[in-house]
Amino acid sequence: MSFNIKFVKDSNTKSDIEIVFINKDLLKKLPDSRAKILSLQNFNANDGEVIFLQSDNVLYYGVNLCDMDSVREAGAKAIRIVKKYNIKSLKISAFDDKEFTYALLIGILLGDYEFVDYKSEVKKTSLKAIYIISNDDYKNELHKASMIADSVNMARNVVNTPPQDCTPIALADIAKRISKDFDLDCRIGDIKFLQKEKMELILAVAKASINEPRFIELKYSPKKAKKRIVIVGKGLTYDSGGLSLKPADYMTTMKADKGGGCAVLGIMQAIAGLRPDIEVVGIIGATENMIGGNAYKPDDIIKSREGITVEVKNTDAEGRLVLADCLSYAQDLNPDYIIDLATLTGACVVGLGEYTSGIMGYNEDLNREFEKVATKSGELVAILPFNRHLEKLIDSKNADISNVSSTRYGGALTAGIFLGRFIKSEYKDKWIHLDIAGPAFVEKEWDVNSFGASGIGIRSVVDFILKVANGA
Ligand code: BES
Ligand code: ZN
Ligand code: ZN
Numbered sequence: 001m002s003f004n005i006k007f008v009k010d011s012n013t014k015s016d017i018e019i020v021f022i023n024k025d026l027l028k029k030l031p032d033s034r035a036k037i038l039s040l041q042n043f044n045a046n047d048g049e050v051i052f053l054q055s056d057n058v059l060y061y062g063v064n065l066c067d068m069d070s071v072r073e074a075g076a077k078a079i080r081i082v083k084k085y086n087i088k089s090l091k092i093s094a095f096d097d098k099e100f101t102y103a104l105l106i107g108i109l110l111g112d113y114e115f116v117d118y119k120s121e122v123k124k125t126s127l128k129a130i131y132i133i134s135n136d137d138y139k140n141e142l143h144k145a146s147m148i149a150d151s152v153n154m155a156r157n158v159v160n161t162p163p164q165d166c167t168p169i170a171l172a173d174i175a176k177r178i179s180k181d182f183d184l185d186c187r188i189g190d191i192k193f194l195q196k197e198k199m200e201l202i203l204a205v206a207k208a209s210i211n212e213p214r215f216i217e218l219k220y221s222p223k224k225a226k227k228r229i230v231i232v233g234k235g236l237t238y239d240s241g242g243l244s245l246k247p248a249d250y251m252t253t254m255k256a257d258k259g260g261g262c263a264v265l266g267i268m269q270a271i272a273g274l275r276p277d278i279e280v281v282g283i284i285g286a287t288e289n290m291i292g293g294n295a296y297k298p299d300d301i302i303k304s305r306e307g308i309t310v311e312v313k314n315t316d317a318e319g320r321l322v323l324a325d326c327l328s329y330a331q332d333l334n335p336d337y338i339i340d341l342a343t344l345t346g347a348c349v350v351g352l353g354e355y356t357s358g359i360m361g362y363n364e365d366l367n368r369e370f371e372k373v374a375t376k377s378g379e380l381v382a383i384l385p386f387n388r389h390l391e392k393l394i395d396s397k398n399a400d401i402s403n404v405s406s407t408r409y410g411g412a413l414t415a416g417i418f419l420g421r422f423i424k425s426e427y428k429d430k431w432i433h434l435d436i437a438g439p440a441f442v443e444k445e446w447d448v449n450s451f452g453a454s455g456i457g458i459r460s461v462v463d464f465i466l467k468v469a470n471g472a
Contacts, residue, residue, distance in 0.1 A: 001112055001153075005105065005130045007094070007137040015091035015131055019059045019078050021071070048074075050081065065095070068103045069447075072378050075107020076448040083112070083125045090127060094134040101134070102141040106378065106459075109149030110448035115160040147273035148462060152455035154178075155266035159440070159453030163238035163255045167211040168286035171235055171258065175216045175284070178265055182272035189215030197305060199325040204302045205318045206287040208242065208295035213287035215326075216261070218268045225279040227468055230335040231268075231461060232326045234319045234342035235261025235286035242289045242315030243297055250346075256453055257319070259440035260341035261286060263457035270462045276469035283330055285322035289315065301399045305329065306422050311399035319344045320415050321403060324422040331427050337366075337468070338431045340419065341457045347411025348384075348435040355446065356380040357456060358435040360416035362428045370432055373467055374460035378448070380439070381460065390417045434460075 027035065027045040038060065043051045047070055049062035059082065063074040082090055095101055108130065116122045132138075158166060158174055166174075172188045179186030191212055194203050199215070206213035216235070236257035240246060246254070261284035268282040296302070300312045302321075305328040310321065319342050330338050348358045359367050359374070359381050367383045374381040393414050396402035401421055405414035416433045423431050439456040442449045 001109065002125050003127045003130055005108070005132065005142060007134050007142070008131045009133070009135055011093070011133045013091055013131050013133065015089040015129075016087035017057050017059060017082055017085065017089075018091045019061055019082065020093060021061050021063045021065060021074055023063065023065045026065075048077070065100075068100060069378065071095070071100055072103040072107040073447050075104040076111025079108045079111045083127060086126050088126055089129040089131065091131045091133060094132045096134070096136075098138065098141055101132075101138045102145055103378070105141060105145035106149060107448055109145055110152060111450070113153045113156055113450055115157060115452050117157065117161070144274065147270050148459060151266040151270035151273075151462075152458050154269060155262040155455040155458060156453040158262045158265065159256050159259050159455070161255070163288070166237050166255070166258065168214040168235070168237050168288065169212060171237060171261065171284065171286045172214040172216050175218055175265060178269050179218055182269055184268055184272050185219040185221070187217040189217070197325075197329065198303075199305050199329070200302050201304045201310065201321040201325045202285050202287060204296040204300065204312070205242070205289055205321050208292035209288040209290040211237070211288050213285075216284040216286055218264075218282040220268060220271050220280045222275060222277050222279065224277050226277050226471075227336040228279040228281070228334065229337045229339070229465055229468065230281045230283065230330040230333050231264050232323060232330050232338065232340040233261035233264035233282070233284045234258070234323055234340075234344065235284040236289055236319060236322070236343075237286060238288045238290070239316070239318065240290055242318060243291055243295050244315040245291060246316060253441050256441035257343050258286070259343045259436055259453065260457065262453070263341045263436070263455065263461070266455055266458040267461050267465075270458060271465060274462070274466065276466055278465055278469045280465060281330075281333055281335070283326050285326040287322060289318045304422065308401060308421060309399040311396040311402045313402050313404045317403045317415070320418045323419055327419060327422045331424055335427075336430060338423075338427060339434065339461055339464070340432075341434045341436055341461070343437040343440045344435045345412045345415045345437055347415070349438040351384070351412055352382050352438055354438045354443070356382050356438055358382060358384045358412050358416075359432060360384050360386060360413065360435065361432040362386060362420065363430070366429065366432060370460070370464055373464045377459040377463040379456060379460045381434075384413055384416065386413065386417060386420070390414055394418050394421070
């Protein structure tokens with residue numbers, strides 16, 4: 001981010017451009033001369049309609065001012081438009097409301113993101129200052145929006161980093177750096193640690209890779225913690241599918257299979273900045289899923305950390321294997337809640353589309369609670385309901401369970417049910433699984449997301465943690 005955001009009271013504050021967010025009612029209230037110019041240009045203040053009046057340097061942006069999602073999106077799109085102009089300062093008239101102001105801020109800060117680390121030439125934006133005209137300075141909203149946006153944009157950068165550079169060891173180094181910068185505890189487990197912990201599922205997935213796996217653990221411990229929440233992320237720095245190799249077209253973008261793990265990094269960074277009275281532990285199972293003479297094979301039977309034996313029927317269903325051992329470890333930490341985030345199944349994308357994450361878990365109240373918080377945070381989610389019939393679909397003839405279902409239907413659910421087998425009965429009601437495969441990687445810009453990694457999951461989970469901290 002190249003610019004500063006400042007709240008100012010004086011509506012006459014000088015700036016190169018002004019953005020006016022406007023709806024149909026406000027359009028009618030404009031002075032006649034202005035209304036006439038806009039009407040001549042056929043501007044009707046429909047949602048997303050934009051017009052730039054060069055004579056006054058005012059950009060009119062049509063938006064449904066009663067809808068938070070529209071306001072957030074308007075913030076993102078407006079910043080993308082004005083960044084193309086050669087301007088130093090921008091003025092926006094704000095909303096007289098905390099939540100709408102927050103939506104505008106987060107929209108601007110997330111919409112501004114671009115991944116440029118590998119471009120030889122980067123066009124610098126000239127924009128240095130955004131003045132928001134308001135009687136309030138919305139300090140808390142600006143602080144929270146900055147913390148969250150910095151974390152989401154950091155996570156986006158890591159997910160976007162190509163797999164030859166973002167290996168499991170590199171991911172662990174990033175975690176170490178975050179822990180230093182944000183005063184978190186950090187523990188990195190190498191192969192010896194994984195062996196000692198009997199995390200044979202992670203070791204099996206990692207076997208064929210020349211880049212060693214890492215178990216990453218970050219911890220935020222405030223003085224007076226009311227609760228403990230453990231967040232677990234799938235950190236596949238590359239998923240080729242293994243011996244059940246992916247077709248070439250499905251392999252591209254699989255650098256983003258670390259989206260869940262990177263969301264954990266983002267959540268930990270945001271929590272370290274927002275400092276709720278909740279202990280938060282972030283765990284990432286970081287590995288590649290590759291091919292080679294040493295690779296784990298379809299038909300292998302592997303004993304998990306939990307002691308459950310798993311028959312591998314498809315090496316491309318590797319995420320659930322990695323998560324199973326991580327979830328086993330997570331429960332030993334005696335948490336009040338466990339939330340996992342994973343780009344787990346193509347089936348979730350088929351079922352819910354590319355904008356929506358799936359929420360799964362045994363506790364229907366907790367699912368609904370999370371759904372509410374996530375929706376308010378601006379992320380799209382839908383509950384996928386478990387049922388008892390799904391359980392038998394992962395039966396195995398030779399081991400305790402199979403890593404794939406016996407039917408191709410309901411693949412997001414059977415993956416969730418697989419994870420559920422590794423959750424002990426006393427934690428069944430405390431666990432939520434989030435399948436973020438759809439929105440984790442953006443092929444075509446939407447909402448606050450530019451092309452590439454979205455950093456999805458961070459806003460929902462951080463808001464959930466803050467809600468728990470507030471006693472809800
Ligand atoms: N990483 C993929 C899931 C995925 C697919 C993420 C598309 C993002 C976009 C996962 O490891 C995988 O390959 N899952 C298989 C499971 C199947 C073999 C049971 C899938 O969904 O096809
Ligand atoms: Zn896979
Ligand atoms: Zn995967």
